[in-house]
Amino acid sequence: MMDRLEQIREQFLSTADGWAAVHARADAVDQVVAPRFESAFGSGAASGVALLAVGGYGRRQLFPCSDVDLLFLFERTASAEASRDSIAGFLRDLWDQGLRASHSVRTPSECAALAANNIELHISLLDRRLLTGDQALFQRLTERLTGFYSRERDTLLRGLAGLIRDRHAKFGDTIYHLEPHVKDAPGGLRDFHAACWLAQLAGGPAATPEQYWPEDSRGAPLEARRFLFALRCHLHYFNDRDNNILTFDHQERLAASTDPALWMRDYFRHARAIHHLAQRLVDETATPPHSLLTLFRDRQSRLSNADFAVTRGRLYLRRPETLETDPGLVLRVFEFVARHGVPLSPETERRIAGTAPAFRVHLDRARRVELDLWPSLAAILRLPHAYRALDAMRRTGLLATLLPEFQIIDCLVVRDFYHRYTVDEHSLRAIQTLQDLAGSADPLTARFAALLAETERPEVLFFALLLHDVGKGASAAEHVAASLDLAGPAMDRLQMPETDRETVRFLIRHHLEMSATMTQRDLADPAAVEAFAARVATIERLGKLTLMTYADIAAVNPDALTPWRKDLLWQLYVAAHNHLTRQMEADRVAAAQVPPQLGSTEAERRAIARFLDGVPTRYLRTHAPEQILEHFRLEETFRRNSVAIAVSRRQEFYELVVLASDRPFLFASIAGTLSSFAMNILKAEAFSNRAGMILDTFVFADPGRSFELNPTEIERFRVALDRVILGKLDVRDLLRRRPAPPAQRRPRLLPQISFDNQTSAHDTIFHVIAPDRPGLLYDLASTFSFQQCDIDVVLIDTEAYKAIDVFYVTCAGQKLETDQAELLCAELHQACCGAD
Amino acid sequence: MKKIEAIIQPFKLEEVKEALKQVGLDGMTVSEVRGHGRQQGHKEVYRGHEYNVDYLPKIKLEIVLPDNRLEETVRALSGAARTGKLGDGKIFVFPVEEAIRIRNNDRGEGAL
Numbered sequence: 001m002m003d004r005l006e007q008i009r010e011q012f013l014s015t016a017d018g019w020a021a022v023h024a025r026a027d028a029v030d031q032v033v034a035p036r037f038e039s040a041f042g043s044g045a046a047s048g049v050a051l052l053a054v055g056g057y058g059r060r061q062l063f064p065c066s067d068v069d070l071l072f073l074f075e076r077t078a079s080a081e082a083s084r085d086s087i088a089g090f091l092r093d094l095w096d097q098g099l100r101a102s103h104s105v106r107t108p109s110e111c112a113a114l115a116a117n118n119i120e121l122h123i124s125l126l127d128r129r130l131l132t133g134d135q136a137l138f139q140r141l142t143e144r145l146t147g148f149y150s151r152e153r154d155t156l157l158r159g160l161a162g163l164i165r166d167r168h169a170k171f172g173d174t175i176y177h178l179e180p181h182v183k184d185a186p187g188g189l190r191d192f193h194a195a196c197w198l199a200q201l202a203g204g205p206a207a208t209p210e211q212y213w214p215e216d217s218r219g220a221p222l223e224a225r226r227f228l229f230a231l232r233c234h235l236h237y238f239n240d241r242d243n244n245i246l247t248f249d250h251q252e253r254l255a256a257s258t259d260p261a262l263w264m265r266d267y268f269r270h271a272r273a274i275h276h277l278a279q280r281l282v283d284e285t286a287t288p289p290h291s292l293l294t295l296f297r298d299r300q301s302r303l304s305n306a307d308f309a310v311t312r313g314r315l316y317l318r319r320p321e322t323l324e325t326d327p328g329l330v331l332r333v334f335e336f337v338a339r340h341g342v343p344l345s346p347e348t349e350r351r352i353a354g355t356a357p358a359f360r361v362h363l364d365r366a367r368r369v370e371l372d373l374w375p376s377l378a379a380i381l382r383l384p385h386a387y388r389a390l391d392a393m394r395r396t397g398l399l400a401t402l403l404p405e406f407q408i409i410d411c412l413v414v415r416d417f418y419h420r421y422t423v424d425e426h427s428l429r430a431i432q433t434l435q436d437l438a439g440s441a442d443p444l445t446a447r448f449a450a451l452l453a454e455t456e457r458p459e460v461l462f463f464a465l466l467l468h469d470v471g472k473g474a475s476a477a478e479h480v481a482a483s484l485d486l487a488g489p490a491m492d493r494l495q496m497p498e499t500d501r502e503t504v505r506f507l508i509r510h511h512l513e514m515s516a517t518m519t520q521r522d523l524a525d526p527a528a529v530e531a532f533a534a535r536v537a538t539i540e541r542l543g544k545l546t547l548m549t550y551a552d553i554a555a556v557n558p559d560a561l562t563p564w565r566k567d568l569l570w571q572l573y574v575a576a577h578n579h580l581t582r583q584m585e586a587d588r589v590a591a592a593q594v595p596p597q598l599g600s601t602e603a604e605r606r607a608i609a610r611f612l613d614g615v616p617t618r619y620l621r622t623h624a625p626e627q628i629l630e631h632f633r634l635e636e637t638f639r640r641n642s643v644a645i646a647v648s649r650r651q652e653f654y655e656l657v658v659l660a661s662d663r664p665f666l667f668a669s670i671a672g673t674l675s676s677f678a679m680n681i682l683k684a685e686a687f688s689n690r691a692g693m694i695l696d697t698f699v700f701a702d703p704g705r706s707f708e709l710n711p712t713e714i715e716r717f718r719v720a721l722d723r724v725i726l727g728k729l730d731v732r733d734l735l736r737r738r739p740a741p742p743a744q745r746r747p748r749l750l751p752q753i754s755f756d757n758q759t760s761a762h763d764t765i766f767h768v769i770a771p772d773r774p775g776l777l778y779d780l781a782s783t784f785s786f787q788q789c790d791i792d793v794v795l796i797d798t799e800a801y802k803a804i805d806v807f808y809v810t811c812a813g814q815k816l817e818t819d820q821a822e823l824l825c826a827e828l829h830q831a832c833c834g835a836d
Numbered sequence: 837m838k839k840i841e842a843i844i845q846p847f848k849l850e851e852v853k854e855a856l857k858q859v860g861l862d863g864m865t866v867s868e869v870r871g872h873g874r875q876q877g878h879k880e881v882y883r884g885h886e887y888n889v890d891y892l893p894k895i896k897l898e899i900v901l902p903d904n905r906l907e908e909t910v911r912a913l914s915g916a917a918r919t920g921k922l923g924d925g926k927i928f929v930f931p932v933e934e935a936i937r938i939r940n941n942d943r944g945e946g947a948l
Contacts (some may be wrong), residue, residue: 519847523847524923567870
C-alpha cells in the first residue's frame, strides 16, 4: 500500500496531474479496504452488510490526505448493533494501514428518510459506490434513493443552495482572498462539486454541470477543475495533512520562477470560472417554487422595461444584439444594476463581456466628441447598489475598459499581515461598506451613516475609493504617489470637473493620514488637532476624508474596524470639525494671502486682493480659484448696478451668487425671494469684505422644476431678486403671493436652538436644528435682523427633512449679551414653529 | 516573575514599544480597550449638540518578566507613556505563579 501511494506521489510530482492522482489513490485504497472487509464480514450476500464509499471517495477522487468516507449499510438496525465489534476491529485494521477512515452505519430506510438538519448526508449519498458486500442490499438502497431524490428534489436543492450560501458567507462572499482556502472558499473545489450535485439532483444521476453551461465556454470550468485538483494535491503532499490554505509561502513555492502575484491571478481566473458555474447552477436549479424569495423576485420582475427584463431575480437584455449598435446600453445596464441591485444573468454577463472591444471604440469616440463620461459613471456611483454594479463591471471586464488604471490591481495580491482581500476587492468593498451604513442600529455606526447622508456629491468620494490603492499595482512601497499619478489621466479621460478632481486628489493623497493621526497624536491636544485641521482645510473635505478612512479600514478585513477605532475616528472628526467651525469667522484674508495663481497681470492681482480684503479665510479654502475668479468678475456688474446676480445649474441643483452692498435684512430678503419662487434652499453661506460688499451663495433645489421647464422663469426670478435687493420690491409681498407648499408627512422633530458665547472671539454662535420647510431660512434670518443683529457667517445645511443651521452673529460689532441671546433663542424657536 | 498591566494613551504605543525595546523587552500583548479612571468621560459638543463620551479609547499592555527586570521596565514604560496630563493611564504589577511555553513545556523564567 505504502509503495503504491509513494508511486502515485512521484507520478504526480512529475506530471502535476491531480485528476489522475486522486483516482489512483481511490483505486489503491479500494485494494486495501475491500479484502479486509471481506475477511471481517464475509463476502457477497452472505455478509448481510454492504460497504459503500461515499463523498469524495465515492466519486473515486481521494486527495492525498483526505479521509476515507465509508458507510456500512445494514438491512436492519439490530444487525448493525450486533456487528459493532466487527466494525471497530475493521476500522482499527485500516488505521494500522495508515488510512484515516470516517464512517457511518445506516439502514436503507434511514438513508431514504429526509433529515432536514443533515442535508450533507443526502448529498454525500449522491456519490455512493459499492465497494464490497451485499450487492442486493445496495441495489435496494439505490431503488429507494431514486424515489427519495425525485420526491424530495426541491427540498434538497434548496437545502444545498442554503449550504452553499452559508459557506460563501463565511468567506465574506468573495473569491478574492489573499490566502484562499482552495476547498471551501467561493470558487474552490467544493463549489465545483456543489455544481455537480445540483446538476444531479435536478437532472438525474447522469447529469453534469456542464450541461447548464454555455457550449462555447465549457472549457473554462474544466480547465479550472484541472488546476484546482492539482493545487490541492500539491498542498496535501507539501503539508502532509488535509490543509487546504494557499498561504503566501505556498504561492511563492508554486509560482516557482514566475512572480507569485501573477501566478495568483491565474488562481483567481480559475476560481472565478468555478464560482460562476456554481452560481449559475444555484440560479438554474434551486429556485423555490413558492416562497418569500419568489414573491420578492416576482416583484422585481415588475422592474422590467423596454431594454431589460428581470426574470427569476436576474437581469436579461430584451434585444442583446443591440449591444453592438448601441454601446450606451452597456452603461445603462450597470446603472440599472446600481439602482435596483438585480444581478446580471450569466447570459447577459457573457454577452457584455463579449462587447468589451466595441465598448472601447465607443469610449474613444465619446472622448473625441467630448461626450461626458463622468456623469454616466457618477450616476452609477451615486446609486444604492453601486457595489454590485462595479462588481459586475469588474467581472465582465468593463471596469478595466472604462478605467484601465484599475486593471493593474485586478486580483492583485499584496502581502500584508492585516489585509485579507486582493487590492481590487478591497477597493470595491470599501465602497460597499459605505453603502451598507444606512440603517445601522449601532449608534456609533449611525453617526457615520448620518455623515454620509449629508455628504455632497458622494460619487466623488466613491470614485476616490475606487482608485485610492491603484498605485499598489505600480509601487507597493510608494503607493499613494503612484495612485495619484494614475488617477490624473483617468480623470482627464472622464473629463471630470476640476473641483471634483481636486477633491479626488486630496482624498487619495491623504487617505492614510487620518488613521495615523487618530492613533499617533493626542486628540486632546489642540495643537495636534489644529495641525490636522489645517491640512484638511474645509468641513466638506473633512467629512469625505472621515468616511474614506472608515471605509478603508473596514475593507481591510472583517475585524479591522473595531468599535475602538470607530470611536477614535469619530473623536478626531469632531475635534477637527469643531476646530474648523470655530475659526471660521476669526481669520480674515489679508492681501498677502491671496493665491498667486489668481489674476494674470499685476493690476488684476491687485484688484483681486482688494476684492478679497477682509473676506473670511474660509472663503479661500471652500472655493476653487476659478470660482473665485467668477465671483471677482461679477464685482464689475456690482460696481455698475449696485447688485450682481448669477444663477447657474450644477447638475441636480442650482447655485445663486449675489454681490450687493450690506444692509439690514439683506440675507433674509434673498432667502425670502428664493422661497417665494418655491425653491428649496439646501446650503447657504454669507461672506463680506472690508469694503462692506456682501457675497452670499445659495445652493437650492427646484422641486417643481419651474426653472427647468420654463427658462424665462429664471429671468423673472433674477429681476425680482434685483428689485428686492435694491429695495424696490418688498419681499413680504412676494411671499404673500407664494403658492402654498404641499403638505408633507414627516417625523415629528422639535426645534433645538442653542447659543455659544465661548468659542468665538468676536461672534455669538447660534445653532438651529429644526424641521425644514419652505421659508424657514427667511424667518430665521429676519428674526436676527429684527433684533438689529448682523449675520457675519451662516452655514445652512439640510439633512433629509432636518435643517441644521449655524449663524455667527454680532450686534453693533459686539457679541450678544447673555439675556439678549436667550431672548433671540426664544424668538428663533417661535420662528421655527411659525408654519406649524 | 511579575506581570505588568499598563493602560496607556493610544498615541503613546509606539513610544512605549520603543522604550521597552531599549531596555531589552520585546514580548508583550497589546489590546484595544475602552474605559476611564479619574479622567472620567467628557462632554463633546458637535453641531450644538452635547453628547457624552463615557469610555475613552486606551491601549492595554500586558508583559510578564523576571522580578529583576521589573523596576527598569516600569521606569521605561511610565517615562515613555507620560505627558503629565490627566488620562496618561496606570501601571499595575501582579505576582506570577508559573509560566509554561506550550511548544516544549519549558517552565519558569526560561519560558518567558
